[in-house]
Amino acid sequence: MRYDAVDRILSKEQQIIPSAGFIMAVMGAVRGERAVPPPIPFPWRRALPGALAAILALVALSIAGTRLFTDPASTQQISWPVLSTLTLILGPRHAVGASWIATSLIGSFIAVRLSMCFARREA
């Protein structure tokens, strides 16, 4: 390998000696790190049923949505209890749009209530 002025200068760098308090400072930071409680692990056992239910709901909604787009008349045949009740309450004419909105609102409400309930129990 050719050894030139660049090599000669850069290889003879003056060594820096760390300051006297460096080890203390690092160990102080390490102790501080230890004092911090470990992060709370994600509650997979609790979240899993909810996540599965959400996935199932999403799949069911996608299927219903697809049906709605392909054949709007088929929404009349959806026999889910919530949708049927909503259809009865809101009347057959506007039930399609309103029922979806109502379903999502109820779903959100339940999700918020449940998460608040779990959080209160954790505290």
Place this chain on the structure above:
Amino acid sequence: MNAAEDEAAVERVLAGDSSAFENIVRRWQGPLVNLAYRFCRDRSRAEDMAQEAFLRAYRSLHGWHREAAFSTWLFALATNVYRSEIRRIPVRTLSLDEIAEPRDDRASDGVFEYGDRDRALRRAVVALPPKYRDVLILFYFHNMDVSSTARSLALPEGTVKARLSRGRDILRKKLSQRAGPLWIEEEA
């Protein structure tokens, strides 16, 4: 302290004795501060960067799987910390074209004084594009050992050699324009 003692200290830290980490800091503080200094050219900042590297090492000790020496793992981790830190707050450098003119009449013939020249060259390394800068810094830090450099940067040795060659060419070219005949190449 040797590699076996490093390993023993790591075992103790992992078993919950954080005071054993002091042995690791004591042994590696010099190399880590010096490596940081080569990246930032600021003593105080180098210590801050080295402290961050030690803290990161403490947090990630369980990630050292003993396939490589502890020093290799530590240097690779520190190099990553320093590169991120320099990316986050770049070092204030002069461009290669702005590097200092000779300071007195003796050097007014267009040739750098030796001290100025050496300082200018070291600062010029910091001003290089990161891919050349990192390779040059690590190569000279590891006493011109290509394989250690490659391990610290997680790069193939061929890539290290190519970047080394290109980086040195950039330095020679830029600085010889200003420093003139001092850049006479010698054979080892």
